[in-house]
Amino acid sequence: MTDSDKNTRFGVIGTGRITRRLVADLQSTDGVEVTAIASRTSERARWYADQYGIAAAVEGYQSLLQRDDVDAVYISLPPSMHAEWSIASAEHGLHVLCEKPLAMSAKQASSIDLACQSHGVRWLDATGWLHHPRTTALRDWIRDGRLGQVGHVSAAVSFYQPFQSGDHRLDKALGGGCVLDLGWYVCGLVRFASQKLPLEVAADVVIREGVPQRLTAMLWLADGVTATVSCGYDTATRKWFEVAGTTASLICDDFTRPWAERPTRCWIHDASGKVEGHTFEGSQERAMISRLVSGQPLAEWQQAAIDTHLILDAIGDSITEGGRRVAVRQIVEERPVD
Numbered sequence: 001m002t003d004s005d006k007n008t009r010f011g012v013i014g015t016g017r018i019t020r021r022l023v024a025d026l027q028s029t030d031g032v033e034v035t036a037i038a039s040r041t042s043e044r045a046r047w048y049a050d051q052y053g054i055a056a057a058v059e060g061y062q063s064l065l066q067r068d069d070v071d072a073v074y075i076s077l078p079p080s081m082h083a084e085w086s087i088a089s090a091e092h093g094l095h096v097l098c099e100k101p102l103a104m105s106a107k108q109a110s111s112i113d114l115a116c117q118s119h120g121v122r123w124l125d126a127t128g129w130l131h132h133p134r135t136t137a138l139r140d141w142i143r144d145g146r147l148g149q150v151g152h153v154s155a156a157v158s159f160y161q162p163f164q165s166g167d168h169r170l171d172k173a174l175g176g177g178c179v180l181d182l183g184w185y186v187c188g189l190v191r192f193a194s195q196k197l198p199l200e201v202a203a204d205v206v207i208r209e210g211v212p213q214r215l216t217a218m219l220w221l222a223d224g225v226t227a228t229v230s231c232g233y234d235t236a237t238r239k240w241f242e243v244a245g246t247t248a249s250l251i252c253d254d255f256t257r258p259w260a261e262r263p264t265r266c267w268i269h270d271a272s273g274k275v276e277g278h279t280f281e282g283s284q285e286r287a288m289i290s291r292l293v294s295g296q297p298l299a300e301w302q303q304a305a306i307d308t309h310l311i312l313d314a315i316g317d318s319i320t321e322g323g324r325r326v327a328v329r330q331i332v333e334e335r336p337v338d
C-alpha cells in the first residue's frame with residue numbers, strides 16, 4: 001500500500017462509539033499509525049485527538065482528505081454517509097476502511113468499489129469477523145465436507161436497546177434500524193457459509209420509533225439449502241450461528257466478536273452427540289487492518305460486501321411488499337451513488 005519501510009498513515013473520520021475501539025486497533029497494528037482525526041466540530045476533534053494521542057485534530061471531514069500526512073481513512077459515520085465519504089476519499093487518492101454496513105444499497109457499494117478501482121486505492125468494509133483466523137477454519141470445515149452436505153444455516157445477532165440520545169440507529173434518514181445495522185452480520189454470515197447468493201428471500205420487520213427494530217427473514221439458496229436469520233434491538237445480546245449439515249452441525253456463539261475475557265470459540269456437534277470444541281487466538285480487527293495495508297488481493301472480501309448488500313436490498317424489497325417472497329438480484333447495475 002505504501003513503501004514497505006513506511007507506516008500507512010490513517011486519518012479517522014467521525015468520533016463515534018466504535019471509533020475508540022478501532023483507533024486503538026489501528027494504533028496497535030504493525031506498519032500503521034493514526035495521524036489525524038476529523039469531527040464536525042473542532043472541540044470534539046481536539047478532545048478525541050488528545051484522548052487517543054493523535055497529532056492532528058481536524059474540523060470538517062473534507063479538510064482531513066486534503067492533508068498530506070494521510071494515506072488512508074477509517075470512516076465511522078452513520079451508514080447514509082459511508083458512500084459519499086468513501087468515494088470522496090478515493091478521489092483524494094486515499095485507501096478506505098469503512099464501517100459496516102458498507103453503504104445503503106448494493107448500488108452504492110458498487111459505486112465505492114468503482115471509485116476506488118478508478119483511483120487505484122484499496123478498500124475494505126470494517127467487518128472484523130471475516131478476518132479472524134477462526135474464519136478460515138470455519139470456511140475450510142464447511143467447504144471440505146466436515147459437516148457433510150450443508151442443508152440449513154441460521155444466524156442471530158441482537159443487542160438490547162443499544163441507543164444513546166440522538167442515536168443514528170433510530171434515524172431512518174441516516175441508515176438507522178436493524179436491517180442494515182445487524183442484518184449486515186446475519187446476511188453476511190449466510191453468504192459466507194454458502195459462498196453464494198441466495199435465490200430468494202422473504203422478510204418481516206417490527207417497526208418501533210420509525211425504524212425496524214426486529215427483522216426475521218427466510219432465505220432460499222440453490223440445491224434446496226435454506227437459511228433463517230433473526231436480528232434486532234429487543235432481545236439480549238446474541239451473536240451466533242448454526243450451519244447444519246448431513247453429518248454434523250457447526251455452532252458458534254460469538255461470531256461477530258469474541259465475548260469479553262473469553263476465547264474465540266465454536267463447536268462441531270455430530271449426530272451421536274459428540275462435541276468437538278475449538279478455540280482460537282488473534283485480533284480480528286488487526287488482521288483486517290493488516291490485510292488492507294498489505295497489498296494482498298481484497299476482491300474476495302469486496303465481493304462479499306457487495307453481495308451482502310444485494311441480499312439486504314432483496315430483504316428491503318420483501319419488507320416493502322408485505323413479506324412477499326422476492327428474488328435476489330444477482331448483478332449490480334453500475335451507476336453513481338443516488
Ligand SMILES: NC(=O)c1ccc[n+]([C@@H]2O[C@H](COP(=O)([O-])OP(=O)(O)OC[C@H]3O[C@@H](n4cnc5c(N)ncnc54)[C@H](OP(=O)(O)O)[C@@H]3O)[C@@H](O)[C@H]2O)c1
Nearest residue numbers: 014015016017018019039040076077078079099100101126
Ligand atoms: N464494526 C463494528 O463492530 C461496529 C460496531 C458499532 C458500530 N459500527 C458501525 O460504525 C458506524 C458508526 O457507529 P457508532 O455507533 O460509532 O456511531 P455514533 O456513536 O453515532 O457516531 C457516529 C459519528 O458520526 C458523526 N456524524 C456525522 N454526522 C452525523 C449525524 N447526522 N448524526 C450522528 N452522527 C454523525 C459523528 O462524529 P462527529 O460529530 O465527530 O463528526 C458521530 O460521532 C455505523 O455504521 C455502525 O454500524 C460498527
